[in-house]
Amino acid sequence: MANAIQLLADFGRNFTLSDIREQRVDLAFCKAPKEQAVRLIRELRDDAGYTHLVFLTNTDYIEQGIFTLTYMLHNYDARHTLGVHVDLDRNAAEMESIHNLWAQAATYQRELREMYGIRFPGSPRLDEDFCLEGWDQIPPMLKEFDTAAFSLERFHSREGRGSVDPSEHMKTLLYPTHSDEPSSGGS
């Protein structure tokens, strides 16, 4: 959709959008400030035809101290997908809920609460267990959570586990006499 940039430029008069980027002809991204994001998404849904919430997810940029939420919206008429990035402070991760725009967003927000500890005040059943039941550690998708160490400690790795490089393994299996060095007897 060629006019996605145009559309975002129009929206840019009311919102401070940054990082507008057209990834593909049917996919574009922009970044909105936290305070404006939900208002922007509501207007995109109600006025610009982006009626479908594809997903809501989060990326942990631990080096920069931020979470980046991604609201992926789809416009069925224009067959165009638009991603809205929102940066959150990693230490006080809280975001306005969009469960009143799309009811299913509550499930995404519940998951983000569980996996990253992001709060969405007002979102229904936010604090109930979702995938993890009885979780007693820091949220597991945070970068500082060491899953391998946790797994070794909690789930007891079985002895005898090894790993091989597939290409090397197949090479020795199929060509036992093969060597990477050029053979001295040849030519």
Next chain:
Amino acid sequence: MDMQKYALGPLPNDGLSAEDRDLFSDARPVPYEPYPVAVVEKFVNWVRANSLWLLAFGTGCGAIELNPLMTARFDAYRMGVQMRPTPRQSSVFIIGGYASVKTLKRIIRSYEQMQGPKFVVCLGICPINGGMYWDSYNTLNKFDEYLPVDLYITGCMPRPEVLMAGVLELKKKIKEGRADGANRYIENFEWYKANQKRVIKDWNMPDYNW
């Protein structure tokens, strides 16, 4: 684990609230003896081996391999395999691939509701050592710490042919009377329960789901 453990008193059912505790049985399971006449036991074992009712509970990605097993191409019915939708009637529990902690709770409940003799088959590499999810925060690495396993079928994913070979192997084990996982579970009940409770932090079910 000594054999005297299961002779201890009633189960504590600590995980249940006081008013729920009355609703569940606190009796300890007891291991069962084979039939006193060897020929009868042998016959019954042969019957058990030829009438395997699988619990239709897909616990992981491997469950997708169970469905083709019953279709025209593989047709496991001819080997006496049938799917039962209720744990009460089924005798074989196939752990289809990785088991997460949340699923383990349901697996334990279903397994304990099955009537003995019952057999557990682990499908795929994940229940053996975690497979490609060995370092995940939620995937059990050694499934035999939580439930007794009678047969492993490795692979990622095992194709239905391998599953059928596994069924034949399980039949052989049952016929020889070596598939005694259900008794092992009860004889080492305290050890299995301790392992289960070590990973399931919100234990809110009875200690044995009769």
Next chain:
Amino acid sequence: MQNWPSQIGYFMLNLTIVGLYGMLLSGIVARTLAKVQGRIGIPLYQPFLDLAKNLGKRTAVSHGVMFYLGPVFRLAGGIGTLAFVPVLYGSEIFGNFSMAGDLLLAMYFMFFGQLGMALGAGESGHPFSAIGIARGLGQMTAYEVPFALAIIAIVVQYDTLSITEIVAAQQGGIGNWTVFTNPLAVIAAMIAFLGMTAYPPFDVVMAPNEIPIGPPTEYHSSYLAMMTMNQAVFAGAKLILFMALFFGGATNLVELVIKTWAIYMVAVVVGAAFPRFRVDQSIRFFLRYPTLIGIAAIAYTQAVLLP
């Protein structure tokens, strides 16, 4: 009825034969359906293995007194139905306890087993059981209407409530069978029979994929074995009743096997060809055309056959 001991012995023989035949029939049906689906299917003796396996289970859990009694009542219903249906016409050994009003008793026993089952499965406390029972009783009430109308029609036609006399009246040539003398009644009864056998499209009670197996969800081990046995006896008794009432009865075992197998195949072929009705569709179905056909059968009997 002077010779009680031998009659009871004969009945036990009948029960065994019909039970074994019913079990074998379920194996045959499973294999037939497998062929329809392009599979090989279970071995013919698989139902016997399943029965022995369930009897050989080492543990069983009870949910209360009615949970015990449910399968017992159900088995009593199956045995009771068989007890009052003469298996072979004119045979002392295969005559069972046939008497003047045995048709009514057989109909009553067909109901009785279902009610006992409802109480037992209700006590198990599983929600799917309760849903299955509600559906089962609803559907049973619905298919009993065309079935009862068909029975009334042939009772009026033959002016008797004794199954033996009804069979006697059909002897002497294929043209004397009820299916040719009173086809409307047979059509209504056969549609009700589709509902009784609970094959698709009327399998709303067991409804796999929906309420996984309905009433027997909590039944296991020997309870389940008892219910499997009843299923075999009940299926056999029902088939014999239908054969006696509508298809001229049987005078020897070969004729019995051929006729009952053919009657059962009606349900199987319909079942293999149709998907499942919804509950409301199934119940309404029985209360529409089959009921009208049943009423028409009575009118036809009164107006055409009797004068």
